[in-house]
Amino acid sequence: MASRSHKLAVIGAAHADHVEESFALDPAIQRAQAEDDADRELGIPAILAKYWRPCLICSVSFTAGLVFGYDVTVNGASISMPAFLLYFGDMNASGPYLPSLWTSLWTAMSSLMQAIGAIIAGWISARLGRKWPACAGACLTLVGTAIQYIATARGTLLAGKMVSGLGIGCLYSIATTYAGEVAPLRLRAPIQTWLVAFVIMTQAVCLGVIRAYVPDIDESAFRFVFALQWAVGGIAVIAWAFAPESPVYLITRGKTEAARSVMRRIYGNSNETDDRLACLINDIEMEQASQEDNGSYAACFSGPHLKRTLTIALLFSLTNASGAAFLSQNIYFLITAGLEAIHAFDIGIGGFGLALLIIAASGMYLKHFTRRNVILTGLVINFVFMVIIGALYWVPGEGALWAIAVLMNVLISLTTSTLQAAAWPVAAEIPSYHLRAKSMSLGIFTQTLTSWLFIFITPYMYNVDTGNLGARTGFIYAGTTLLLGAGAFWLVPDTTGLTTPEVDAAYAAQIPPRKFQTFVANTFRIEEGKV
Known part of the structure; x- marks a missing residue:
């Protein structure tokens, strides 16, 4: 009888001559690996009942989803509140509006600081651990919220968003790493998916709160929306303070x-x-x-780790590069195009509700479709929707506006449940152990950097005072989706049920990512009389 890990040791030796018999497995290791193999056959309810304790501890990472989700929505939707427009906007013949520069800065600079925070977190968490740096990041968001709450000038508000963004970048990058390190093998992907679900849930709640204050034109309306960030940030601080170290x-x-x-x-x-x-x-x-590097950021871009790093970066940038900025600003875009504010918010809330339902159903459809195929399907859907949205620009009447509103919010639901809920768990399963913290930090860095880039440039595409493309912006993101689809086809593996050593072996053997499952099944299949 040949064990899966014995074969891993053999492959490891082929790529590192200094792997010796010191890696001969003792009975304790064999029992643990047998337990992992048995867990692969269990359904989610059974695995949750068995591992309720680690699942509960992993839920601390969900607090990062709360903070991140609320920040994304408050940045994108609060600018659509009449009270905010009257306080921070300018006036022209058609009424209050926000200059493109400040629209871009308020929504984009938080993402840029998140990118910087993610890189800082990768360096700090490798030296000080995951627990306290995450707690510090959560505390930083409270400071940023205070600055936003008292802001009376555009620049002060921008400073508050940037401070919050720095903390969120630290917190979210560490949270994804922590979840991947603490969760049992069978629960790693579901927990990453649930993290995305918490982001969506918080976005829906935030949008509902903002919608409730749309009729209120007093400045206290948007300040209350900002103040709620203290609640989600405070939950994160408390949760991480009591969490165990990785x-x-x-x-x-x-x-x-x-x-x-x-x-x-x-x-x-x-x-x-x-x-x-x-x-x-x-x-x-x-x-x-088997590693010749010292676990630095430079190591992420050398040897077999380069492809892994590029794949992680691609997976974390899928939603942003395929039009998330356009979709997340749909309320402001639709209002400027002529749709009533209340209707725009109502459709947006419905879209997030649909996203939660689709993510909840993912446990069923992921049994029949690999996450790689779900990602590729999501890109095809995004391409089709973006082309239709762009074409509706030439359709006259309010009916076209309603069609665009519905399509954009349905697309938010579909891309969230495919390009995020399927892609981010794959990204979390790709890194090696010793580069996991830095690899995930680079992933979050890429996610937030691309978010900053596209959030900054998108208003210049559709706004009336600049590009004035309107709904034709969809054509631009249809084009980027084609490029992403090509990259995903060649780079993205299906990591379902694969351990970190198995992923290591597949990359070391230079197996095409789309063939990882076949390679692992053929190489590590346990058969009588075969090694």
Whole structure:
């Protein structure tokens, strides 16, 4: 009988001559790997019942979704509030409006600071751990909220959004790393999907709050919307203060006994927990022995890690580069195009509700379709919708506006459940152990940098005082979607059920990503009399 991990050791030795018999597996490691293999056959309800404790601890990462989701929506939708327009806007013959420059700065600079925060977090979390840097990032969002709340000038409001963005970048990049390190193998992808669901849920709640204050033209209306960021940020601070440290971080720092204590807190005090710790230590030591780099950011762009880094960057930038900025600003865009504000907000809330329903149903359709295929399908859908939205520019009447509004919000639902809910879990499963923190930081950096770029330039495409493309902006994002589809076809693997050592082996063997599942099935299949 040949074990999956024995074959991993053989492949590892082929790529690193110094892997020796020290990696011979002891019974504890074999038991842990057998447990992982058994878990692959369990459904989500059964796996949740078995691992309720680590799932509960992983839920601390969802607080990053709360903070991120609220910030994204308040940046994009608050500018559509009449009270905000009257206070911070200018006037022309048709009424109040926001200059394109400030529309872009308010919505985009938060994303730029998130990108910077993500890079800082990757460096800090590798040295100080995941727990307290995440807590510090959450605290920083509270400071940014205070600045926004008291702002009376455009520049002050911008400064507050930038401070909040820096904290969110730190918090979100660490949260995705933490979830991938703490969750059991079978729950890693679902937890990343649920993190996206928390982002969407918070966006829907935020949009509902803003909609309730649309009729109020007093400045207290938008200030109350800003103030609620203290609530979501405060939840994140408290949650991370009580969360355990990542066992992967502790092991990489040589703190084995501390890691044992944390593992028992996560999985309970049992022999199975010790087996799981032994397996994790073995996997990390195997990986470190086969690596010639020191786990720096530069290592992410060398050797086999380059393709992994590019793939992670692509997966995290899919939604932004395919038109998320256009869709997220749909309320302001539709209002300027002539749709009543209340109707625009109502359709937007319905769109987020639909997104939550589709994500909830993903547990069923992902049983029959790989995440890679879901991502490619999402890109095809996005292309078709963007072409239709662009073509509706030439259709006269209010009916065309309603059609654009419905299409944009349905597309938000579909891209969220495909390009985010399917793509981000794949990105979290691609990095190696010793580069996970920095790889995920680079992923969040790419996500926020592309968000900044497209949020900044999109108003210049559709706004009446600049590009004046209107709905024709959809054609531009149809074009970018074609490019993304080509990249996804060649770079994105299906990582469903694959362990980190298996992904390591597939990249080391230079297997085309679209063939990872076949490679792992053929290489690590456990058969009698075969090694």
